[in-house]
Amino acid sequence: MAEPTILPLLRERRSVREYDETHELDAADLGSLLEAARWAPSAGNSQPWAFLVGRRGDAAHRSFVPLLAPSVRRWAPAASALVFTLHQVASGPEQDAPLYSDYAAYDLGQAVAQLCVQAGALGLSCHQFAAFDHAGLAELAAVPPHWSVTTGIAIGLGVVSDIAPRTRRPLTEIAYAARFGEPIAEISYAEGTHRPETDYQ
Amino acid sequence: MAEPTILPLLRERRSVREYDETHELDAADLGSLLEAARWAPSAGNSQPWAFLVGRRGDAAHRSFVPLLAPSVRRWAPAASALVFTLHQVASGPEQDAPLYSDYAAYDLGQAVAQLCVQAGALGLSCHQFAAFDHAGLAELAAVPPHWSVTTGIAIGLGVVSDIAPRTRRPLTEIAYAARFGEPIAEISYAEGTHRPETDYQ
Numbered sequence: 001m002a003e004p005t006i007l008p009l010l011r012e013r014r015s016v017r018e019y020d021e022t023h024e025l026d027a028a029d030l031g032s033l034l035e036a037a038r039w040a041p042s043a044g045n046s047q048p049w050a051f052l053v054g055r056r057g058d059a060a061h062r063s064f065v066p067l068l069a070p071s072v073r074r075w076a077p078a079a080s081a082l083v084f085t086l087h088q089v090a091s092g093p094e095q096d097a098p099l100y101s102d103y104a105a106y107d108l109g110q111a112v113a114q115l116c117v118q119a120g121a122l123g124l125s126c127h128q129f130a131a132f133d134h135a136g137l138a139e140l141a142a143v144p145p146h147w148s149v150t151t152g153i154a155i156g157l158g159v160v161s162d163i164a165p166r167t168r169r170p171l172t173e174i175a176y177a178a179r180f181g182e183p184i185a186e187i188s189y190a191e192g193t194h195r196p197e198t199d200y201q
Numbered sequence: 202m203a204e205p206t207i208l209p210l211l212r213e214r215r216s217v218r219e220y221d222e223t224h225e226l227d228a229a230d231l232g233s234l235l236e237a238a239r240w241a242p243s244a245g246n247s248q249p250w251a252f253l254v255g256r257r258g259d260a261a262h263r264s265f266v267p268l269l270a271p272s273v274r275r276w277a278p279a280a281s282a283l284v285f286t287l288h289q290v291a292s293g294p295e296q297d298a299p300l301y302s303d304y305a306a307y308d309l310g311q312a313v314a315q316l317c318v319q320a321g322a323l324g325l326s327c328h329q330f331a332a333f334d335h336a337g338l339a340e341l342a343a344v345p346p347h348w349s350v351t352t353g354i355a356i357g358l359g360v361v362s363d364i365a366p367r368t369r370r371p372l373t374e375i376a377y378a379a380r381f382g383e384p385i386a387e388i389s390y391a392e393g394t395h396r397p398e399t400d401y402q
Contacts, residue, residue, distance in 0.1 A: 004229065004232035004233045004235070004236035005229075005233055005236075006233055006236050006237045006240065006319055007237065007318065007319055007322050009318075010237050010240055010315055010318065010319065011240065013240070013242070015242055027387040027388045028205065028206075030385070030388050031205035031372070031388045032205045032206055032207055034205070034372055034375070034376045034388070035205040035206075035207050035372065036207045036208065036211050037375075038369050038370075038372060038375060039207065039211055039212065039214070039367070039369060040314065041214070041216055041317070041329055043329075043331055043352075045367075045368070045369075047369060047370050047375070049375060050374075050375050050376070050377065050381070051375060051376045051377065052377050052378070052379065052380075052381070053376060053377065053378060053385050054378065054379060058378075058386075059378075059379060060378040060379035063379045064379070086381075087307075102331075103306075103331060103351075103352070105304075105306040105307040105310070106288075106306045106307065106309055106310035106313075106351060106352070107310055108307055108310065109306070109307035109308055109309065109310025109311040109312075109313075109314065110310040110311065110313060110314040110317075111314075112307075112310075112311060113241065113310070113311040113312075113314035113315055113318075114211055114314055114318075116242070116311075117208065117210075117211065117314075117315075117318055118207055118208055118211065121208050128242055128244075130244055130303075130304060140379065140380075141377070141379060141380050141381045142380050142381050142382075143381045144381060147381070150304075150307060151244075151304070151307070166240070166246075167246070168239050168240060168246075168248060169239075169248050171232070171235055171236065171239060174235070174238075174239060174248070174250060174251050174252060175235045175251070175252045175254060176251065176252065176253050176254065176342070177253070177254060177255070177259075177260075177261040178253065178255060178260060178261035178264045178265070178341065178342060179253075179341075179342050179343050180251070180253070180287075180342050180343050180344045180345060180348070181343075184231070184254050185259075186228040187228045187231050187232045187235070
């Protein structure tokens with residue numbers, strides 16, 4: 001059967017490891033990226049996300065770089081921006097909204113995915129990473145205790161030569177009918193292999 | 202300042218509450234939706250997601266409907282498909298891959314967001330929900346203990362008349378520079394208000 005068709009923006013998304021060090025992320029594009037995250041859905045419209053943003057050359061970026069693990073520090077500072085993501089883990093003292101912490105990490109993931117789709121539409125590449133000093137960032141940024149520092153995202157103009165092939169488990173291993181493991185009738189199961197990587201893909 | 206521009210696919214996404222009961226989700230479109238989820242990024246390419254899929258009229262769908270809370274049962278069964286999402290919460294006995302449970306819910310959220318973007322590209326609407334019998338579904342579907350039932354997604358052809366205005370917190374409340382609460386220089390902060398809803402938006 002034919003491969004399922006998906007949007008080029010999704011098909012061509014890559015977690016690149018090399019960025020154009022001359023590209024700058026302007027305020028309009030940064031605004032679009034954050035706006036795309038802002039309009040993500042969330043449980044009860046709880047919007048349990050926040051972002052810390054540094055652009056290469058500014059004070060925030062300079063303060064973020066020392067917090068990166070050596071493996072990330074090799075490539076991420078060359079990107080035009082470093083964005084750190086936070087999700088809410090409890091209701092804050094200032095809030096009257098109900099607590100939705102069961103879905104907060106999931107909803108932050110949705111917001112980040114929308115940010116990355118928007119980045120693709122702007123011709124930019126995102127590479128998420130988790131290897132940084134979470135506690136150090138929470139201290140640096142004075143993150144309130146009801147928020148949890150989650151991931152980092154390097155955003156910039158990717159250098160295409162660095163793009164490695166991506167792999168995924170086949171649909172047969174992730175999509176089932178009424179029982180876990182039971183194939184869905186009719187649908188096309190594309191081939192794929194699972195190759196663990198040391199970082200986001 | 203001007204409103205930031207975002208992709209129409211993101212701008213026009215809505216969690217509709219009324220679906221065309223005559224629309225059927227064909228195998229090709231279902232394959233595209235799952236494929237979009239499959240290609241999401243994840244920590245270390247761990248791909249900690251799985252999906253249980255029922256289409257209106259099939260046995261899986263019939264078995265899912267009684268598990269919906271009354272508030273969801275009013276509108277979700279009319280959608281063309283009910284998809285339930287799972288994320289991995291521990292390494293399984295069959296796996297040699299490392300454990301990435303810290304990011305599994307977040308990564309599932311990314312996969313679902315990609316599925317919903319793909320739905321939009323197909324002219325379809327998704328409405329996520331959490332009000333269903335999670336334990337009952339885990340039992341029905343024989344979900345292994347290292348997986349956690351997370352959310353449901355109603356997918357179908359939305360009836361536009363039912364679409365309510367969406368609201369979000371302003372960017373000033375979600376996007377900061379190096380310190381939590383510190384505004385980012387230059388960027389355009391769109392207006393917005395936070396209005397909690399009883400369900401996904």
